[in-house]
Amino acid sequence: MKFKLPMFSKDSLKEASGWIAFILGLISYLMGHIFIYYQDDIIPLWSKCLFWANLFISLGDILLIGGVVGFLTSVAQWKGVFTEELTNVVYGKELLSKRIDLKTIWENTTKQMFKNKFHCIHREILDAMSKYLPNKNEISYYDNFTEDIVVKWVDKAKGLISTTETMVFDIIAETVEAVEYSVKSTTIIPEHIGRPEDCVRHRIYINDTEYNSAETSHRRVGTAEVIMESKLNLSGAKRYHFKFVIEKTYCIHDDYTIAYKARRYIHNMHISLLLDEGINANFFDRGSFDPFQEVKNTKQNTIIMVHSGVILPKQGFIFALNVE
DSSP: OOOOOOTTSHHHHHHTHHHHHHHHHHHHHHHHHHHHHTHHHHTTTOTTHHHHHHHHHHHHHHHHHHHHHHHHHHHHHHHTOOOHHHHHHHTOHHHHTTOSOHHHHHHHHHHHHTTTTTGGGHHHHHHHHHTTSOOTTOOEEEEEEEEEEEEEEEETTTTEEEEEEEEEEEEEESOSSOEEEEEEEEEEOOTTTOOHHHHEEEEEEETTEEOOOOEEEEEEETTTEEEEEEEEEEOSOSEEEEEEEEEEEEETTTOOEEEEEOSSOEEEEEEEEEEOTTEEEEEEEESOSSOOEEEEEOTTSEEEEEEEEEEOTTOEEEEEEEEO
16 A cells, blocks of 8 residues: 655655746746736836736746756656756756756765765865855956066165066956956065155056056055055956066065965966075965976076966965075
C-alpha cells in the first residue's frame, strides 16, 4: 500500500514547487496583460497601473521560467535524460540572467568541481573566493602595467633619499560614462624632515597630456605617516592611456619599503628598480597566486620582475630597501 504525502507537508510542497511556480507565474502574467488591456479605463482611477502591469509581467516571466526549468531539471535527473541540448537550454546565458537562484547553482557546480572536498567549509571557501571575483562595482581593469622606480641619495649621511615611481598602463573601462578614479601614496615622513607638500608630489598624464584638474590632498595620520591622494574624473572613452608619477624625498631609515597594492585587476605587470650605490633591495611577492619572474638582478643594483597574467585586488609587490 502506498501512502500519499500530507497535502501541506514540507516534502509535498517541495515536490510540487515547480507546479506552484508555474501556476503563480501564469496568474501574474495574465494579471499584467489584463492591466495593460484595460489601461485606458484604469489609469484615470489608478496612475500606477502601468507600473504594476510591468511588475506582474516580469514576475510572471521569472516564475514561469523557474517553474519550467525546475520541472525539466527534475525530470532529467529522475529519468536520466540530461542531454547536451537540455543542458544548453537550462544553463544558457539568456536563461541564467533571469534566474534568482544563481548562488545555489554556483554552490552545487563548485561542489562537483572540487569533487566534494572540504564540504563542511565549502560555503566559507566560496565566500572567501567571492571577495576576489568581479562585482557590480568593478567597472575597469589595468592592462600592461609598467612601473619604473629610481632611488637616489639626497644626503647619504642623514639617510635622505629621493624616489621617482613612474607607472604607465591602459585603463580598460566598461562604460564611457563619467567615473571617478583616485591614486594614492603613503610615506613615513616625520615633521622634522619637511612639510608633506614639499616631500611628496604627484603628476598625472591622460593620453600623454598632463592632467591638471585632479583634486589633491595631503594628510597626516599620527605624527609621521603622510597620505597623498589625487582624485580625477574620466569620461567619453573605454580605454585611457594613463601615466602616474610619484616623487618623494624622505629618510630611508624611517621608511624602507616601496610597495604597490592593487586596487583593481591588473593584466600583465612589469617592474624595474634602479638603486643608487650603497642601497640594496629585496623583492617580495604580495600574495599573487602565480609568482613574479625575475628577469634581471645585477650588481649594478638593477632589479626587473615580470608577472604574466592577472593580479587581483590587494595583491602586488614590496621592495625592502637596506643600506650597505
